[in-house]
Every structure is written in C-alpha cells, then in structure tokens.
Amino acid sequence: MSDKGGTVKKLMYINRKAPYGTIYALESLEVVLIGAAFDQNISLAFIDDGVYQLAKGQNTEALGVKNFSPTYKALGDYDINKIYVEKESLQARGLNQDDLMALTYEDEDDDWAEKNSIHIVSTKEMSDILEQQDVVFSF
Amino acid sequence: MKFGILVNEGPYTHQAADTAYQFALAVINKGHEITRVFFYHDGVNNGTRLTTPPQDDRNIVSRWSEFANTHNIDLVICVAAAQRRGICDSGESKRNGKDTDNIAPGFRISGLGQLIEASILSDRLVVFGD
Numbered sequence: 188m189s190d191k192g193g194t195v196k197k198l199m200y201i202n203r204k205a206p207y208g209t210i211y212a213l214e215s216l217e218v219v220l221i222g223a224a225f226d227q228n229i230s231l232a233f234i235d236d237g238v239y240q241l242a243k244g245q246n247t248e249a250l251g252v253k254n255f256s257p258t259y260k261a262l263g264d265y266d267i268n269k270i271y272v273e274k275e276s277l278q279a280r281g282l283n284q285d286d287l288m289a290l291t292y293e294d295e296d297d298d299w300a301e302k303n304s305i306h307i308v309s310t311k312e313m314s315d316i317l318e319q320q321d322v323v324f325s326f
Numbered sequence: 327m328k329f330g331i332l333v334n335e336g337p338y339t340h341q342a343a344d345t346a347y348q349f350a351l352a353v354i355n356k357g358h359e360i361t362r363v364f365f366y367h368d369g370v371n372n373g374t375r376l377t378t379p380p381q382d383d384r385n386i387v388s389r390w391s392e393f394a395n396t397h398n399i400d401l402v403i404c405v406a407a408a409q410r411r412g413i414c415d416s417g418e419s420k421r422n423g424k425d426t427d428n429i430a431p432g433f434r435i436s437g438l439g440q441l442i443e444a445s446i447l448s449d450r451l452v453v454f455g456d
Contacts, residue, residue, distance in 0.1 A: 221438040322445040
C-alpha cells in the first residue's frame with residue numbers, strides 16, 4: 188500500500204460499544220480490515236459494552252440491520268490474532284468466554300496449528316497491553 | 327512532533343468536532359505538524375459545504391476549510407462513511423448518479439487507508455469522539 192517505509196507499529200483498536208444501536212462497532216471493524224493490508228502489529232481490545240460484539244448467536248432479524256458478527260471469524264485469516272477481552276467487563280454483564288464466538292487462527296510458526304485468538308485479561312493486564320502500543324484507535 | 331487527528335463525531339451535535347479543531351489549531355500554533363485530519367463516523371459531516379448555522383454561531387465547516395487553506399492541512403473524509411451519510415465530491419456524485427456534490431473546500435474524499443497511513447507516519451494519533 189502507500190506506506191513503503193517498512194515501519195511496523197503496534198496498532199491497537201479499542202472497541203467499547205455494543206454491536207448494534209450505533210454504527211461504531213461496524214465501522215471500527217471496517218478500519219481493522221483495511222488496516223490489515225498495512226502489515227502492522229495489530230491488537231484488538233473489547234471492553235465495556237464492546238464485549239457484546241463478540242457474543243455468540245447474534246440475531247439481528249428483528250432489527251432489520253445486517254448481522255456482521257461472522258466477519259470477526261475472518262480476522263484470523265487477516266493475521267489478526269491478538270484479541271483481548273476485559274474480564275471485568277464480561278463479569279459485569281454476566282458473561283464468560285463460553286458466551287463468546289470462538290475466534291481462531293492458524294499459526295504458521297507451529298505447523299499451521301489452529302490456536303485461540305481470544306485472550307481474557309484483567310483491567311490491569313489490559314492497561315499494561317495498552318501501555319505497549321504505538322497507536323491506539325478508540326471506537 | 328507530527329500529529330495525526332481522527333474526528334469521529336459530527337459538528338454541532340458533539341463537542342468532539344470543536345475540540346479537534348481547537349487542538350489542531352494549538353498543534354500548529356505551537357510549531358508542530360499535522361500529517362492529516364481524518365473524518366470518520368458522523369465526523370464526515372464536518373465536511374459538507376451546505377451547512378448553514380445561525381449567524382451568531384461558529385461555522386464549524388468553514389472554520390476547517392479556512393484552517394486547511396491557511397496552513398495547508400490535509401483534510402480527508404472517509405469514502406465509506408461519507409457514502410452512507412450523503413457526503414460526496416463531484417466524482418463520487420457522478421459515480422453514484424447524484425444530482426450534486428456537497429464537499430466543502432479544503433476537504434477531499436479518500437479511503438480508510440489514509441487513516442492507517444496517518445497513524446503510521448505520525449508520532450501521535452489523537453482521537454476525538456465518544
């Protein structure tokens with residue numbers, strides 16, 4: 188793409204909004220997918236109502252809007268496999284990892300073994316991860 | 327220092343559009359650089375020249391246009407977000423069979439790659455929104 192400098196930065200996308208009700212989640216995912224073409228070091232964080240974006244079994248039929256949740260399952264194919272979900276946000280909503288979609292990737296350094304992309308982390312761990320980033324997009 | 331600026335909210339509805347402008351102005355006044363201002367989500371509405379605020383209020387759109395003109399700042403509106411919200415330049419207008427365009431002077435429409443690129447080329451990306 189247009190960045191030929193070979194710079195690799197750590198880019199973090201923070202998702203804090205529910206998947207429906209506002210367009211933030213959908214348009215955030217669009218940035219993530221476009222950004223994947225830039226060969227950067229990408230992480231995603233899901234906190235607050237953002238954890239609902241990864242909820243299993245989303246059905247938007249009655250809303251009349253598109254259910255875009257299957258797109259998250261493609262992230263692994265875009266080499267996006269560091270997906271951090273805040274434990275406290277899940278707990279506050281009565282959710283745990285079993286309520287989330289299984290997001291996986293194939294590890295090219297480990298004979299393409301299928302691995303889990305989702306990491307449940309505490310607020311403290313999330314803050315450490317954020318500290319390490321060069322760029323933080325907040326949606 | 328080089329700053330990239332992301333504006334995620336619309337003018338008049340949300341303080342973010344004003345704060346982003348004030349911040350951009352301060353960046354230039356302090357002798358720093360702006361790699362690009364990128365408008366996303368309802369932020370694309372910062373770039374319609376058809377905005378007509380009351381005369382005793384600030385004109386957020388023309389304020390951006392003048393800022394871009396004076397300091398040669400790249401103001402980029404996301405094409406996908408703009409199409410959803412009815413912001414178009416003459417090319418987009420023709421391509422989509424519309425009878426007019428409404429992009430304000432100093433703005434241009436381009437893709438999300440411009441946002442990612444700005445984030446890579448800047449020392450800091452500052453996001454204005456909720």
